[in-house]
Amino acid sequence: MGDTVSDRESLRLDWARTQLRQPALALRRASVDAGFRSYWRTEGGDGSHIVMDSPPGLEDVRPWLRMRDLLEGGGVRVPQVLARDVEAGLLLLEDLGGPTLAQVIDAGNADDWFDRAIAQLLKLQAIAVPADVGAFGEALLQRDAGLFEEWFLRRHLGLELDCAQAESLQLVQRRLMDNALAQPQVLVHRDFMPRNLMPVLPEPAVLDFQDCVRGPIAYDPISLFKDAFLDWPLARVDGWLRRYRARAADAGLPVPAWEIFQRDADWMGVQRHLKILGIFARLHHRDGKPKYLADAPRFIAYLDEVLPRHRELQPLAGLLQTVIKPALRAKDAA
Known part of the structure:
Protein backbone atom coordinates (compact mmCIF):
# COMPACT_ATOMS: atom_id res chain seq x y z
CA MET A 1 0.00 0.00 0.00
CA ASP A 95 -6.99 28.38 -7.30
CA LEU A 96 -10.11 29.95 -5.82
CA GLY A 97 -8.41 30.60 -2.48
CA GLY A 98 -8.14 28.88 0.86
CA PRO A 99 -11.24 29.34 3.01
CA THR A 100 -14.67 28.21 1.88
CA LEU A 101 -17.77 30.32 2.43
CA ALA A 102 -18.40 28.27 5.59
CA GLN A 103 -15.22 29.75 7.08
CA VAL A 104 -15.96 33.40 6.29
CA ILE A 105 -19.73 33.69 6.67
CA ASP A 106 -21.02 35.10 9.95
CA ALA A 107 -24.12 36.72 11.42
CA GLY A 108 -23.12 40.11 10.03
CA ASN A 109 -22.41 39.18 6.41
CA ALA A 110 -24.78 36.21 6.00
CA ASP A 111 -27.57 38.20 4.31
CA ASP A 112 -25.20 39.45 1.62
CA TRP A 113 -23.48 36.11 1.02
CA PHE A 114 -26.76 34.20 0.93
CA ASP A 115 -28.17 36.71 -1.57
CA ARG A 116 -25.15 35.99 -3.78
CA ALA A 117 -25.48 32.24 -3.25
CA ILE A 118 -29.17 32.38 -4.16
CA ALA A 119 -28.20 34.03 -7.46
CA GLN A 120 -25.96 31.05 -8.25
CA LEU A 121 -28.61 28.56 -7.16
CA LEU A 122 -31.24 30.15 -9.42
CA LYS A 123 -28.88 29.75 -12.40
CA LEU A 124 -28.26 26.12 -11.50
CA GLN A 125 -31.97 25.35 -11.12
CA ALA A 126 -32.77 27.02 -14.46
CA ILE A 127 -30.54 24.57 -16.38
CA ALA A 128 -32.52 22.01 -18.36
CA VAL A 129 -31.81 18.59 -16.86
CA PRO A 130 -30.23 16.25 -19.45
CA ALA A 131 -32.29 13.13 -20.09
CA ASP A 132 -29.55 10.80 -18.86
CA VAL A 133 -28.97 12.56 -15.53
CA GLY A 134 -30.19 10.49 -12.62
CA ALA A 135 -33.33 11.28 -10.65
CA PHE A 136 -33.71 11.90 -6.95
CA GLY A 137 -36.54 9.41 -7.03
CA GLU A 138 -37.98 6.51 -5.10
CA ALA A 139 -34.81 4.38 -5.13
CA LEU A 140 -32.56 7.18 -3.85
CA LEU A 141 -35.09 8.21 -1.22
CA GLN A 142 -35.42 4.63 0.00
CA ARG A 143 -31.64 4.34 0.23
CA ASP A 144 -31.42 7.59 2.19
CA ALA A 145 -34.13 6.43 4.58
CA GLY A 146 -32.25 3.19 5.18
CA LEU A 147 -29.05 5.03 6.11
CA PHE A 148 -30.65 6.60 9.19
CA GLU A 149 -32.09 3.36 10.52
CA GLU A 150 -29.15 1.11 9.67
CA TRP A 151 -26.22 3.32 10.63
CA PHE A 152 -27.45 5.90 13.13
CA LEU A 153 -30.11 4.02 15.06
CA ARG A 154 -28.87 0.44 14.83
CA ARG A 155 -25.09 0.74 14.49
CA HIS A 156 -24.37 3.97 16.37
CA LEU A 157 -27.04 3.94 19.09
CA GLY A 158 -27.52 0.17 19.27
CA LEU A 159 -31.31 0.54 18.90
CA GLU A 160 -33.62 -2.16 17.61
CA LEU A 161 -37.04 -0.58 17.15
CA ASP A 162 -40.08 -2.61 18.15
CA CYS A 163 -42.91 -3.06 15.66
CA ALA A 164 -44.85 0.04 16.70
CA GLN A 165 -41.73 2.22 16.69
CA ALA A 166 -40.60 0.90 13.32
CA GLU A 167 -44.06 1.58 11.89
CA SER A 168 -43.97 5.17 13.22
CA LEU A 169 -40.61 5.79 11.57
CA GLN A 170 -41.68 4.17 8.29
CA LEU A 171 -44.90 6.20 8.23
CA VAL A 172 -43.00 9.48 8.51
CA GLN A 173 -40.34 8.36 6.04
CA ARG A 174 -43.11 7.50 3.56
CA ARG A 175 -44.72 10.92 4.02
CA LEU A 176 -41.35 12.64 3.51
CA MET A 177 -40.70 10.61 0.36
CA ASP A 178 -44.14 11.27 -1.09
CA ASN A 179 -43.71 14.99 -0.48
CA ALA A 180 -40.28 15.02 -2.16
CA LEU A 181 -41.60 13.15 -5.19
CA ALA A 182 -44.58 15.51 -5.53
CA GLN A 183 -42.49 18.71 -5.59
CA PRO A 184 -41.63 20.51 -8.85
CA GLN A 185 -38.44 18.96 -10.24
CA VAL A 186 -35.29 20.87 -11.22
CA LEU A 187 -31.54 20.25 -11.37
CA VAL A 188 -30.41 19.60 -7.78
CA HIS A 189 -26.85 19.88 -6.48
CA ARG A 190 -27.60 17.80 -3.32
CA ASP A 191 -24.91 19.50 -1.21
CA PHE A 192 -25.44 23.19 -1.94
CA MET A 193 -24.06 24.54 1.33
CA PRO A 194 -21.42 27.10 2.39
CA ARG A 195 -18.76 24.41 2.70
CA ASN A 196 -19.11 23.77 -1.05
CA LEU A 197 -19.09 27.44 -2.05
CA MET A 198 -15.96 29.55 -2.48
CA PRO A 199 -16.31 33.21 -1.41
CA VAL A 200 -15.23 34.87 -4.65
CA LEU A 201 -16.99 37.93 -6.06
CA PRO A 202 -19.37 38.87 -7.49
CA GLU A 203 -20.94 35.47 -6.73
CA PRO A 204 -19.52 32.43 -4.92
CA ALA A 205 -18.06 29.58 -6.97
CA VAL A 206 -19.79 26.21 -6.68
CA LEU A 207 -17.85 23.02 -5.82
CA ASP A 208 -18.63 19.30 -5.37
CA PHE A 209 -21.35 19.25 -8.01
CA GLN A 210 -20.64 15.89 -9.64
CA ASP A 211 -23.69 14.20 -8.11
CA CYS A 212 -26.31 16.60 -9.49
CA VAL A 213 -29.66 14.94 -10.20
CA ARG A 214 -33.21 15.83 -11.19
CA GLY A 215 -35.02 16.40 -7.92
CA PRO A 216 -37.24 18.49 -5.61
CA ILE A 217 -36.95 22.26 -5.92
CA ALA A 218 -36.78 22.77 -2.13
CA TYR A 219 -33.78 20.47 -1.66
CA ASP A 220 -30.92 22.89 -2.38
CA PRO A 221 -32.40 25.97 -0.65
CA ILE A 222 -32.90 24.08 2.62
CA SER A 223 -29.40 22.59 2.28
CA LEU A 224 -27.98 26.11 1.96
CA PHE A 225 -29.72 27.57 5.01
CA LYS A 226 -29.80 24.45 7.22
CA ASP A 227 -26.24 23.36 6.70
CA ALA A 228 -24.49 20.27 8.02
CA PHE A 229 -21.80 22.39 9.71
CA LEU A 230 -23.39 25.80 10.47
CA ASP A 231 -26.69 26.71 12.06
CA TRP A 232 -28.81 29.86 12.17
CA PRO A 233 -31.87 31.00 14.13
CA LEU A 234 -35.06 29.58 12.65
CA ALA A 235 -36.50 33.07 12.04
CA ARG A 236 -33.51 33.95 9.84
CA VAL A 237 -33.80 30.67 7.96
CA ASP A 238 -37.49 31.32 7.29
CA GLY A 239 -36.62 34.83 6.07
CA TRP A 240 -33.96 33.53 3.68
CA LEU A 241 -36.34 30.87 2.38
CA ARG A 242 -38.94 33.59 1.71
CA ARG A 243 -36.29 35.61 -0.10
CA TYR A 244 -35.26 32.62 -2.20
CA ARG A 245 -38.88 31.74 -3.05
CA ALA A 246 -39.67 35.28 -4.20
CA ARG A 247 -36.58 35.45 -6.40
CA ALA A 248 -37.23 31.96 -7.79
CA ALA A 249 -40.79 32.97 -8.71
CA ASP A 250 -39.50 36.15 -10.39
CA ALA A 251 -37.01 34.01 -12.35
CA GLY A 252 -39.81 31.81 -13.66
CA LEU A 253 -38.83 28.70 -11.71
CA PRO A 254 -41.68 26.30 -10.77
CA VAL A 255 -41.75 27.26 -7.11
CA PRO A 256 -45.13 26.97 -5.28
CA ALA A 257 -46.83 29.52 -3.03
CA TRP A 258 -45.00 30.36 0.22
CA GLU A 259 -47.12 28.23 2.58
CA ILE A 260 -46.62 25.14 0.42
CA PHE A 261 -42.96 25.90 -0.19
CA GLN A 262 -42.24 26.36 3.52
CA ARG A 263 -43.77 22.96 4.26
CA ASP A 264 -41.85 21.39 1.38
CA ALA A 265 -38.59 22.92 2.61
CA ASP A 266 -39.21 21.86 6.20
CA TRP A 267 -40.02 18.30 5.17
CA MET A 268 -37.11 18.15 2.74
CA GLY A 269 -34.89 19.35 5.57
CA VAL A 270 -36.11 16.59 7.89
CA GLN A 271 -35.46 13.97 5.20
CA ARG A 272 -31.97 15.36 4.65
CA HIS A 273 -31.15 15.62 8.35
CA LEU A 274 -32.05 11.97 8.91
CA LYS A 275 -29.94 10.93 5.92
CA ILE A 276 -26.92 12.93 7.07
CA LEU A 277 -27.11 11.44 10.56
CA GLY A 278 -26.89 8.04 8.88
CA ILE A 279 -24.00 9.12 6.65
CA PHE A 280 -22.03 10.62 9.54
CA ALA A 281 -22.52 7.43 11.56
CA ARG A 282 -21.33 5.37 8.58
CA LEU A 283 -18.26 7.60 8.14
CA HIS A 284 -17.44 6.98 11.81
CA HIS A 285 -18.11 3.26 12.11
CA ARG A 286 -17.25 2.00 8.63
CA ASP A 287 -14.70 4.50 7.32
CA GLY A 288 -12.86 5.48 10.51
CA LYS A 289 -13.72 9.20 10.17
CA PRO A 290 -15.10 10.14 13.59
CA LYS A 291 -15.09 13.95 13.34
CA TYR A 292 -18.39 14.20 11.47
CA LEU A 293 -20.50 12.73 14.29
CA ALA A 294 -19.56 15.69 16.49
CA ASP A 295 -22.14 17.63 14.45
CA ALA A 296 -24.97 15.18 15.22
CA PRO A 297 -26.50 17.44 17.92
CA ARG A 298 -27.06 20.10 15.26
CA PHE A 299 -29.39 17.78 13.37
CA ILE A 300 -31.28 16.76 16.49
CA ALA A 301 -31.78 20.49 17.17
CA TYR A 302 -33.00 21.00 13.59
CA LEU A 303 -35.59 18.26 14.10
CA ASP A 304 -36.63 19.71 17.46
CA GLU A 305 -37.40 23.13 15.99
CA VAL A 306 -39.22 22.00 12.84
CA LEU A 307 -41.18 18.85 13.78
CA PRO A 308 -43.63 20.73 16.06
CA ARG A 309 -44.78 22.79 13.04
CA HIS A 310 -46.15 19.71 11.25
CA ARG A 311 -48.81 17.45 12.72
CA GLU A 312 -48.13 14.77 10.07
CA LEU A 313 -44.56 14.34 11.37
CA GLN A 314 -45.52 13.86 15.03
CA PRO A 315 -44.77 10.10 15.05
CA LEU A 316 -41.12 11.01 14.42
CA ALA A 317 -41.24 13.70 17.11
CA GLY A 318 -42.50 11.11 19.59
CA LEU A 319 -39.79 8.65 18.59
CA LEU A 320 -37.17 11.37 19.00
CA GLN A 321 -38.27 12.21 22.53
CA THR A 322 -38.97 8.73 23.89
CA VAL A 323 -36.37 6.55 22.14
CA ILE A 324 -33.63 8.41 20.25
CA LYS A 325 -32.72 11.15 22.75
CA PRO A 326 -32.56 8.74 25.73
CA ALA A 327 -30.28 6.47 23.68
CA LEU A 328 -28.06 9.45 22.81
CA ARG A 329 -27.85 10.48 26.47
CA ALA A 330 -26.98 6.95 27.50
CA LYS A 331 -24.26 6.76 24.85
CA ASP A 332 -22.80 10.13 25.91
CA ALA A 333 -22.76 8.99 29.54
CA ALA A 334 -21.06 5.68 28.75
Whole structure:
Protein backbone atom coordinates (compact mmCIF):
# COMPACT_ATOMS: atom_id res chain seq x y z
CA MET A 1 0.00 0.00 0.00
CA GLY A 2 2.86 2.38 0.84
CA ASP A 3 4.38 1.94 -2.60
CA THR A 4 1.01 2.67 -4.21
CA VAL A 5 0.65 5.91 -2.25
CA SER A 6 4.21 6.91 -3.07
CA ASP A 7 3.68 6.14 -6.78
CA ARG A 8 0.55 8.27 -6.78
CA GLU A 9 2.37 11.16 -5.11
CA SER A 10 5.17 11.00 -7.70
CA LEU A 11 2.72 10.80 -10.60
CA ARG A 12 0.72 13.76 -9.30
CA LEU A 13 3.79 15.91 -8.70
CA ASP A 14 5.50 15.06 -12.03
CA TRP A 15 2.29 15.78 -13.92
CA ALA A 16 1.80 19.16 -12.25
CA ARG A 17 5.43 20.15 -12.91
CA THR A 18 5.07 19.17 -16.55
CA GLN A 19 1.77 21.01 -17.09
CA LEU A 20 3.06 24.22 -15.52
CA ARG A 21 6.61 23.86 -16.89
CA GLN A 22 7.97 24.43 -13.40
CA PRO A 23 10.38 21.62 -12.41
CA ALA A 24 10.90 22.91 -8.86
CA LEU A 25 7.16 22.98 -8.07
CA ALA A 26 5.91 21.43 -4.82
CA LEU A 27 2.40 20.34 -3.80
CA ARG A 28 0.74 20.83 -0.42
CA ARG A 29 -2.54 19.28 0.66
CA ALA A 30 -5.35 21.81 0.16
CA SER A 31 -8.37 19.75 1.20
CA VAL A 32 -9.81 16.26 1.05
CA ASP A 33 -13.27 14.93 0.23
CA ALA A 34 -15.19 12.50 2.37
CA GLY A 35 -14.53 10.23 -0.65
CA PHE A 36 -11.29 9.40 -2.45
CA ARG A 37 -10.79 12.70 -4.27
CA SER A 38 -8.06 15.02 -2.93
CA TYR A 39 -6.90 18.55 -3.70
CA TRP A 40 -3.34 19.90 -3.72
CA ARG A 41 -2.10 23.51 -3.90
CA THR A 42 1.04 24.28 -5.90
CA GLU A 43 3.93 26.00 -4.13
CA GLY A 44 7.23 27.45 -5.27
CA GLY A 45 6.08 28.36 -8.75
CA ASP A 46 4.56 31.28 -10.60
CA GLY A 47 1.11 31.82 -9.19
CA SER A 48 -1.00 29.28 -7.32
CA HIS A 49 -3.00 26.42 -8.82
CA ILE A 50 -4.95 23.41 -7.58
CA VAL A 51 -4.37 19.81 -8.63
CA MET A 52 -7.45 17.62 -8.25
CA ASP A 53 -6.53 13.97 -7.86
CA SER A 54 -9.22 11.34 -8.52
CA PRO A 55 -7.48 7.96 -8.50
CA PRO A 56 -8.85 5.79 -11.34
CA GLY A 57 -10.81 2.85 -10.02
CA LEU A 58 -11.68 4.77 -6.87
CA GLU A 59 -13.15 8.07 -8.09
CA ASP A 60 -13.97 8.60 -11.78
CA VAL A 61 -13.23 12.20 -12.80
CA ARG A 62 -15.51 12.20 -15.84
CA PRO A 63 -18.84 12.83 -14.04
CA TRP A 64 -17.24 15.84 -12.34
CA LEU A 65 -16.02 17.21 -15.67
CA ARG A 66 -19.30 16.63 -17.43
CA MET A 67 -21.34 18.36 -14.72
CA ARG A 68 -18.83 21.21 -14.52
CA ASP A 69 -19.31 21.89 -18.22
CA LEU A 70 -23.10 21.71 -17.91
CA LEU A 71 -23.14 24.20 -15.02
CA GLU A 72 -20.73 26.58 -16.72
CA GLY A 73 -22.96 26.54 -19.79
CA GLY A 74 -25.80 27.74 -17.56
CA GLY A 75 -23.77 30.64 -16.19
CA VAL A 76 -22.88 29.03 -12.86
CA ARG A 77 -19.47 30.02 -11.48
CA VAL A 78 -17.41 26.82 -11.32
CA PRO A 79 -13.65 26.17 -11.15
CA GLN A 80 -11.80 26.67 -14.43
CA VAL A 81 -9.98 23.60 -15.76
CA LEU A 82 -6.53 24.53 -17.07
CA ALA A 83 -5.27 21.04 -17.95
CA ARG A 84 -6.60 17.50 -17.71
CA ASP A 85 -5.53 13.87 -17.93
CA VAL A 86 -8.76 11.96 -17.62
CA GLU A 87 -7.14 8.52 -17.80
CA ALA A 88 -4.82 9.37 -14.90
CA GLY A 89 -7.58 11.12 -12.95
CA LEU A 90 -5.68 14.41 -12.72
CA LEU A 91 -6.97 17.94 -13.30
CA LEU A 92 -5.21 21.30 -13.01
CA LEU A 93 -7.66 23.93 -11.73
CA GLU A 94 -7.63 27.63 -10.97
CA ASP A 95 -6.99 28.38 -7.30
CA LEU A 96 -10.11 29.95 -5.82
CA GLY A 97 -8.41 30.60 -2.48
CA GLY A 98 -8.14 28.88 0.86
CA PRO A 99 -11.24 29.34 3.01
CA THR A 100 -14.67 28.21 1.88
CA LEU A 101 -17.77 30.32 2.43
CA ALA A 102 -18.40 28.27 5.59
CA GLN A 103 -15.22 29.75 7.08
CA VAL A 104 -15.96 33.40 6.29
CA ILE A 105 -19.73 33.69 6.67
CA ASP A 106 -21.02 35.10 9.95
CA ALA A 107 -24.12 36.72 11.42
CA GLY A 108 -23.12 40.11 10.03
CA ASN A 109 -22.41 39.18 6.41
CA ALA A 110 -24.78 36.21 6.00
CA ASP A 111 -27.57 38.20 4.31
CA ASP A 112 -25.20 39.45 1.62
CA TRP A 113 -23.48 36.11 1.02
CA PHE A 114 -26.76 34.20 0.93
CA ASP A 115 -28.17 36.71 -1.57
CA ARG A 116 -25.15 35.99 -3.78
CA ALA A 117 -25.48 32.24 -3.25
CA ILE A 118 -29.17 32.38 -4.16
CA ALA A 119 -28.20 34.03 -7.46
CA GLN A 120 -25.96 31.05 -8.25
CA LEU A 121 -28.61 28.56 -7.16
CA LEU A 122 -31.24 30.15 -9.42
CA LYS A 123 -28.88 29.75 -12.40
CA LEU A 124 -28.26 26.12 -11.50
CA GLN A 125 -31.97 25.35 -11.12
CA ALA A 126 -32.77 27.02 -14.46
CA ILE A 127 -30.54 24.57 -16.38
CA ALA A 128 -32.52 22.01 -18.36
CA VAL A 129 -31.81 18.59 -16.86
CA PRO A 130 -30.23 16.25 -19.45
CA ALA A 131 -32.29 13.13 -20.09
CA ASP A 132 -29.55 10.80 -18.86
CA VAL A 133 -28.97 12.56 -15.53
CA GLY A 134 -30.19 10.49 -12.62
CA ALA A 135 -33.33 11.28 -10.65
CA PHE A 136 -33.71 11.90 -6.95
CA GLY A 137 -36.54 9.41 -7.03
CA GLU A 138 -37.98 6.51 -5.10
CA ALA A 139 -34.81 4.38 -5.13
CA LEU A 140 -32.56 7.18 -3.85
CA LEU A 141 -35.09 8.21 -1.22
CA GLN A 142 -35.42 4.63 0.00
CA ARG A 143 -31.64 4.34 0.23
CA ASP A 144 -31.42 7.59 2.19
CA ALA A 145 -34.13 6.43 4.58
CA GLY A 146 -32.25 3.19 5.18
CA LEU A 147 -29.05 5.03 6.11
CA PHE A 148 -30.65 6.60 9.19
CA GLU A 149 -32.09 3.36 10.52
CA GLU A 150 -29.15 1.11 9.67
CA TRP A 151 -26.22 3.32 10.63
CA PHE A 152 -27.45 5.90 13.13
CA LEU A 153 -30.11 4.02 15.06
CA ARG A 154 -28.87 0.44 14.83
CA ARG A 155 -25.09 0.74 14.49
CA HIS A 156 -24.37 3.97 16.37
CA LEU A 157 -27.04 3.94 19.09
CA GLY A 158 -27.52 0.17 19.27
CA LEU A 159 -31.31 0.54 18.90
CA GLU A 160 -33.62 -2.16 17.61
CA LEU A 161 -37.04 -0.58 17.15
CA ASP A 162 -40.08 -2.61 18.15
CA CYS A 163 -42.91 -3.06 15.66
CA ALA A 164 -44.85 0.04 16.70
CA GLN A 165 -41.73 2.22 16.69
CA ALA A 166 -40.60 0.90 13.32
CA GLU A 167 -44.06 1.58 11.89
CA SER A 168 -43.97 5.17 13.22
CA LEU A 169 -40.61 5.79 11.57
CA GLN A 170 -41.68 4.17 8.29
CA LEU A 171 -44.90 6.20 8.23
CA VAL A 172 -43.00 9.48 8.51
CA GLN A 173 -40.34 8.36 6.04
CA ARG A 174 -43.11 7.50 3.56
CA ARG A 175 -44.72 10.92 4.02
CA LEU A 176 -41.35 12.64 3.51
CA MET A 177 -40.70 10.61 0.36
CA ASP A 178 -44.14 11.27 -1.09
CA ASN A 179 -43.71 14.99 -0.48
CA ALA A 180 -40.28 15.02 -2.16
CA LEU A 181 -41.60 13.15 -5.19
CA ALA A 182 -44.58 15.51 -5.53
CA GLN A 183 -42.49 18.71 -5.59
CA PRO A 184 -41.63 20.51 -8.85
CA GLN A 185 -38.44 18.96 -10.24
CA VAL A 186 -35.29 20.87 -11.22
CA LEU A 187 -31.54 20.25 -11.37
CA VAL A 188 -30.41 19.60 -7.78
CA HIS A 189 -26.85 19.88 -6.48
CA ARG A 190 -27.60 17.80 -3.32
CA ASP A 191 -24.91 19.50 -1.21
CA PHE A 192 -25.44 23.19 -1.94
CA MET A 193 -24.06 24.54 1.33
CA PRO A 194 -21.42 27.10 2.39
CA ARG A 195 -18.76 24.41 2.70
CA ASN A 196 -19.11 23.77 -1.05
CA LEU A 197 -19.09 27.44 -2.05
CA MET A 198 -15.96 29.55 -2.48
CA PRO A 199 -16.31 33.21 -1.41
CA VAL A 200 -15.23 34.87 -4.65
CA LEU A 201 -16.99 37.93 -6.06
CA PRO A 202 -19.37 38.87 -7.49
CA GLU A 203 -20.94 35.47 -6.73
CA PRO A 204 -19.52 32.43 -4.92
CA ALA A 205 -18.06 29.58 -6.97
CA VAL A 206 -19.79 26.21 -6.68
CA LEU A 207 -17.85 23.02 -5.82
CA ASP A 208 -18.63 19.30 -5.37
CA PHE A 209 -21.35 19.25 -8.01
CA GLN A 210 -20.64 15.89 -9.64
CA ASP A 211 -23.69 14.20 -8.11
CA CYS A 212 -26.31 16.60 -9.49
CA VAL A 213 -29.66 14.94 -10.20
CA ARG A 214 -33.21 15.83 -11.19
CA GLY A 215 -35.02 16.40 -7.92
CA PRO A 216 -37.24 18.49 -5.61
CA ILE A 217 -36.95 22.26 -5.92
CA ALA A 218 -36.78 22.77 -2.13
CA TYR A 219 -33.78 20.47 -1.66
CA ASP A 220 -30.92 22.89 -2.38
CA PRO A 221 -32.40 25.97 -0.65
CA ILE A 222 -32.90 24.08 2.62
CA SER A 223 -29.40 22.59 2.28
CA LEU A 224 -27.98 26.11 1.96
CA PHE A 225 -29.72 27.57 5.01
CA LYS A 226 -29.80 24.45 7.22
CA ASP A 227 -26.24 23.36 6.70
CA ALA A 228 -24.49 20.27 8.02
CA PHE A 229 -21.80 22.39 9.71
CA LEU A 230 -23.39 25.80 10.47
CA ASP A 231 -26.69 26.71 12.06
CA TRP A 232 -28.81 29.86 12.17
CA PRO A 233 -31.87 31.00 14.13
CA LEU A 234 -35.06 29.58 12.65
CA ALA A 235 -36.50 33.07 12.04
CA ARG A 236 -33.51 33.95 9.84
CA VAL A 237 -33.80 30.67 7.96
CA ASP A 238 -37.49 31.32 7.29
CA GLY A 239 -36.62 34.83 6.07
CA TRP A 240 -33.96 33.53 3.68
CA LEU A 241 -36.34 30.87 2.38
CA ARG A 242 -38.94 33.59 1.71
CA ARG A 243 -36.29 35.61 -0.10
CA TYR A 244 -35.26 32.62 -2.20
CA ARG A 245 -38.88 31.74 -3.05
CA ALA A 246 -39.67 35.28 -4.20
CA ARG A 247 -36.58 35.45 -6.40
CA ALA A 248 -37.23 31.96 -7.79
CA ALA A 249 -40.79 32.97 -8.71
CA ASP A 250 -39.50 36.15 -10.39
CA ALA A 251 -37.01 34.01 -12.35
CA GLY A 252 -39.81 31.81 -13.66
CA LEU A 253 -38.83 28.70 -11.71
CA PRO A 254 -41.68 26.30 -10.77
CA VAL A 255 -41.75 27.26 -7.11
CA PRO A 256 -45.13 26.97 -5.28
CA ALA A 257 -46.83 29.52 -3.03
CA TRP A 258 -45.00 30.36 0.22
CA GLU A 259 -47.12 28.23 2.58
CA ILE A 260 -46.62 25.14 0.42
CA PHE A 261 -42.96 25.90 -0.19
CA GLN A 262 -42.24 26.36 3.52
CA ARG A 263 -43.77 22.96 4.26
CA ASP A 264 -41.85 21.39 1.38
CA ALA A 265 -38.59 22.92 2.61
CA ASP A 266 -39.21 21.86 6.20
CA TRP A 267 -40.02 18.30 5.17
CA MET A 268 -37.11 18.15 2.74
CA GLY A 269 -34.89 19.35 5.57
CA VAL A 270 -36.11 16.59 7.89
CA GLN A 271 -35.46 13.97 5.20
CA ARG A 272 -31.97 15.36 4.65
CA HIS A 273 -31.15 15.62 8.35
CA LEU A 274 -32.05 11.97 8.91
CA LYS A 275 -29.94 10.93 5.92
CA ILE A 276 -26.92 12.93 7.07
CA LEU A 277 -27.11 11.44 10.56
CA GLY A 278 -26.89 8.04 8.88
CA ILE A 279 -24.00 9.12 6.65
CA PHE A 280 -22.03 10.62 9.54
CA ALA A 281 -22.52 7.43 11.56
CA ARG A 282 -21.33 5.37 8.58
CA LEU A 283 -18.26 7.60 8.14
CA HIS A 284 -17.44 6.98 11.81
CA HIS A 285 -18.11 3.26 12.11
CA ARG A 286 -17.25 2.00 8.63
CA ASP A 287 -14.70 4.50 7.32
CA GLY A 288 -12.86 5.48 10.51
CA LYS A 289 -13.72 9.20 10.17
CA PRO A 290 -15.10 10.14 13.59
CA LYS A 291 -15.09 13.95 13.34
CA TYR A 292 -18.39 14.20 11.47
CA LEU A 293 -20.50 12.73 14.29
CA ALA A 294 -19.56 15.69 16.49
CA ASP A 295 -22.14 17.63 14.45
CA ALA A 296 -24.97 15.18 15.22
CA PRO A 297 -26.50 17.44 17.92
CA ARG A 298 -27.06 20.10 15.26
CA PHE A 299 -29.39 17.78 13.37
CA ILE A 300 -31.28 16.76 16.49
CA ALA A 301 -31.78 20.49 17.17
CA TYR A 302 -33.00 21.00 13.59
CA LEU A 303 -35.59 18.26 14.10
CA ASP A 304 -36.63 19.71 17.46
CA GLU A 305 -37.40 23.13 15.99
CA VAL A 306 -39.22 22.00 12.84
CA LEU A 307 -41.18 18.85 13.78
CA PRO A 308 -43.63 20.73 16.06
CA ARG A 309 -44.78 22.79 13.04
CA HIS A 310 -46.15 19.71 11.25
CA ARG A 311 -48.81 17.45 12.72
CA GLU A 312 -48.13 14.77 10.07
CA LEU A 313 -44.56 14.34 11.37
CA GLN A 314 -45.52 13.86 15.03
CA PRO A 315 -44.77 10.10 15.05
CA LEU A 316 -41.12 11.01 14.42
CA ALA A 317 -41.24 13.70 17.11
CA GLY A 318 -42.50 11.11 19.59
CA LEU A 319 -39.79 8.65 18.59
CA LEU A 320 -37.17 11.37 19.00
CA GLN A 321 -38.27 12.21 22.53
CA THR A 322 -38.97 8.73 23.89
CA VAL A 323 -36.37 6.55 22.14
CA ILE A 324 -33.63 8.41 20.25
CA LYS A 325 -32.72 11.15 22.75
CA PRO A 326 -32.56 8.74 25.73
CA ALA A 327 -30.28 6.47 23.68
CA LEU A 328 -28.06 9.45 22.81
CA ARG A 329 -27.85 10.48 26.47
CA ALA A 330 -26.98 6.95 27.50
CA LYS A 331 -24.26 6.76 24.85
CA ASP A 332 -22.80 10.13 25.91
CA ALA A 333 -22.76 8.99 29.54
CA ALA A 334 -21.06 5.68 28.75
